[in-house]
Amino acid sequence: MTLAQSALTALALLAIPAAAQAAPKLSEIVGGLESRGYVLQELEVKSDRIKVEARTAAGARVELDVDPATGAIRSERPDT
Numbered sequence: 001m002t003l004a005q006s007a008l009t010a011l012a013l014l015a016i017p018a019a020a021q022a023a024p025k026l027s028e029i030v031g032g033l034e035s036r037g038y039v040l041q042e043l044e045v046k047s048d049r050i051k052v053e054a055r056t057a058a059g060a061r062v063e064l065d066v067d068p069a070t071g072a073i074r075s076e077r078p079d080t
Helices: 003-021 026-035
Strands: 039-045 050-055 061-066 073-078
Touching: 026 039, 026 050, 026 061
Parallel strands: none
Antiparallel strands: 039 050, 050 061, 061 073
16 A cells, blocks of 8 residues: 555545534434424524424424434424
């Protein structure tokens, strides 16, 4: 392996953790929720959470707490 090949390999390996830590775009989070059957009605975006008011596929009103770093739903509760 040449020095140039070694350098390119090292750079590629360094880029992997950075790419893995990149937060999803808001549009990706919204798309993920919609693909799970939620109909979004209102979003409140903060640095530490995304509050979503939505309806489920069955029509129930819910409030979701979504992690902006991962797009994972932290909690789902009825929206009254």
